[in-house]
Amino acid sequence: MKLKQLSLFLENKPGALSAPVKILAGAKINILTLSIAEAQQYGILRLVVRDWESAKKLLEKNGLLVKVTDVLAIEVADRPGGLAEVLKVLEAAGINLEYMYAFTLKRGRKGMLLFRFDDPDKAIAVLQEHKINVVGNAELLQRLED
């Protein structure tokens, strides 16, 4: 159920973002989705790729600092209140959301968002209990093929 996200430490200086992007491009690794969190002096690039293990090895070989974090891809109805419904369930269960960002993938009337929780396993249990679809790795890859 859980997806692996790679987080990279980037110093806030010109060319910091293009370095990892070029490395991945050179190895023909496609970035499925990404987000950047920025502080004053540095940023954190978070990204999801198909084969995270070889991407991590490659980035580290090039001197980058990479951390692997579990994230959840959750299907959210693409209409007003769609996200609010999902968050309500999580809030009620007392699950802490660290951050989230979107996937470009959409199927039917449903979009997909990426969530980072402090306790992803508990989040999965709660979401499933409420029949909210958590998209696992296999299903995600299947959708990418479609």
Place this chain on the structure above:
Amino acid sequence: MSKHSLPKVAPFDPISAPDFLPPGQLRELQFTRLKNVVALAFERVALFRSRMSERGLAPDDIQCLEDITQLPFCVKTDLRDGYPFGLFACPMTEIVRLHASTGTTGKPIVVAYTQQDIDVWTNVMCRSFAACGLHRGDIIQNAYGYGLFTGGLGAHYGAEALGATVIPISGGNTQRQIMVLKDFNVTAICCTPSYFLHIIDQASEMGVKLKDLPLRAGVFGAEPWTEAMRQRIQQESGIKAYDIYGLSEIIGPGVAMECPCQAGPHIFEDYFYPEVIDPATNEPCPDGVEGELVLTTLSKHAMPMIRYRTRDITALTSEPCGCGRTLRRIKRISRRSDDMIIIRGVNVYPSQIETALLKVEGALPHYQIILTRQRGLDEMEVQVEVTETVFSDTVGGLEQLQARLTKSVETTTGLRPTIRLIQPHSIQRSEGKAKRVIDQRKM
């Protein structure tokens, strides 16, 4: 101390015998040698002669060991002013070797050795290795730089005299260092502590587990380091990290060396006479009180040094050591008065910053201190390389880390630094002495 609490040491090596001389006998030997070296310096070195004469002193005025305190000091600039051969006490026909300091500012200082001086140096280096339990059969990788720097050749001759196998790999090419460590079943390594830290990092990147190798001892010196750094090195690599002390002006490495008690380096007092003085008053410090280390070479022929002010801050202790050596010990030298930086009027040593950074959970060993002046005020920025263990995927996590580091440095030094987190490997790795401070202030 009971017999059972003695640390485990290798079988006694006769080479170490002078380390255990009865104190009375040692003092007698020191006095005889002191008289000889003062007479030699007075006769052959113009600078010593004129300084002694100014004070109305002649070599015969040295009536006991304590009389050494009447003699004039010698400082680094004396060596620089005498560049290149000014302080030599022998004609070049007797000098078999020259070395020179790295000379970070201006001209280097040149030091000379007769064959007898080389033999003494070899002897103290050999005893240094024996003191940390190395012997014939050990394989010693010597990663100190070979060349004008005294580290490489000093360790080399000592290790050979011990009967160990020496790998004269010199500094640099870290991947090859690790390959050799692994493939040659190396049991001990000599280099600067900061370079070994780099080897630890690189080995882990190469998937080499240092803990699984036969490597058991590191002879680390040539730069100040802290106890916190020792603990980190020992934990991460599974070896024992020994502190060796020396300086080219006196002989090179091998002036003092730790034993397995790791309770501060023992000075090889039969050849080097130590004093600790208060640098402000030049008065001797009592046992255990910190001051500047002053050394006299008791047997050097080519370039005798009398009361040389090392600029290294330490304390001398004559308390018995668990190893049984009668040689007095110095406290680990983690700072030099030369390294002291004054920030907004506060005296700070890089070692204080190092201790503060290593105190924070997930300790960060690679750092650099950048000093700037903005609108007339000194600013201290501490750049710290982020490591995998402390890196967080949330900004909040990294901000917490910055706050913890800031607080730790502030508690230790009284100054609030700017902590800048930077990419791993962005601070240039040194194969020799690490450069910890970059002072960009325009004075």
